[in-house]
Amino acid sequence: MDVATLSCYDEELCITSGYYTDDSDFELVNAAEQPFDDNILINLIRRDNHEQCAIYSTSPKTKIHHSKQLKRIIDDCGLSDEIYIKAYYILMRYLSSYLNMNDDILYGCMTIAVKLSEYTNFLNTVEKYIKHCITYEALMNAETLICNTIDWDLNITTPVTYLEAILTMLDVENETKNSLRQISSKLIVQAVTDARCINFSSSVLAMASFIKSVELLLPNGINMSYDILNYASIHQNTPIYLR
Numbered sequence: 001m002d003v004a005t006l007s008c009y010d011e012e013l014c015i016t017s018g019y020y021t022d023d024s025d026f027e028l029v030n031a032a033e034q035p036f037d038d039n040i041l042i043n044l045i046r047r048d049n050h051e052q053c054a055i056y057s058t059s060p061k062t063k064i065h066h067s068k069q070l071k072r073i074i075d076d077c078g079l080s081d082e083i084y085i086k087a088y089y090i091l092m093r094y095l096s097s098y099l100n101m102n103d104d105i106l107y108g109c110m111t112i113a114v115k116l117s118e119y120t121n122f123l124n125t126v127e128k129y130i131k132h133c134i135t136y137e138a139l140m141n142a143e144t145l146i147c148n149t150i151d152w153d154l155n156i157t158t159p160v161t162y163l164e165a166i167l168t169m170l171d172v173e174n175e176t177k178n179s180l181r182q183i184s185s186k187l188i189v190q191a192v193t194d195a196r197c198i199n200f201s202s203s204v205l206a207m208a209s210f211i212k213s214v215e216l217l218l219p220n221g222i223n224m225s226y227d228i229l230n231y232a233s234i235h236q237n238t239p240i241y242l243r
Contacts, residue, residue, distance in 0.1 A: 108142030162206030
């Protein structure tokens with residue numbers, strides 16, 4: 001998966017001008033997700049078991065409260081579900097190590113997620129919105145605190161990471177894959193803002209959402225989704241229906 005470039009569109013408008021300079025740019029890029037290998041689904045599951053321990057340390061009530069705050073901010077910016085999910089898991093990683101929380105941290109998680117995603121064209125939208133809500137200095141301080149708190153480990157596994165790995169295994173048209181991706185992403189967003197699903201791991205959320213999206217879009221293809229989960233040998237632990 002390509003990592004978005006961190007180049008400034010305009011030196012005066014760039015949120016991180018004066019912060020992400022020299023080696024810092026390369027650190028952020030190197031910290032992002034790396035390309036998939038042949039056993040990506042199984043490797044992701046192993047990584048998820050490790051990462052989930054840190055996320056569980058944050059109380060469900062705190063997760064729900066901040067996830068809804070973050071969703072409101074990202075919706076106001078017109079950003080995608082994928083950006084929200086990435087920002088949410090950055091936030092959860094931050095909260096697992098540091099409890100000092102304010103709106104600046106939410107904006108910081110959002111802008112980091114934008115920079116690490118493929119949607120570099122949204123940076124101008126973000127800048128246009130947030131300049132009325134937070135100063136550039138406060139945002140830079142928030143981003144610095146987040147990155148330092150999580151030791152610059154931005155290779156965070158999210159349900160979308162699993163979803164993309166699953167989709168690469170499907171022998172269907174790209175249009176169908178895109179539809180499955182959109183439906184699954186919306187189900188994942190609903191799950192991470194719902195107290196009933198808040199503590200499910202990334203792998204469980206991805207696979208449950210994927211199965212449900214196949215059921216909705218391709219009723220005759222449900223066996224195909226089970227075949228993929230059988231490959232990972234974990235479908236028996238997956239809640240198939242997200243209501």
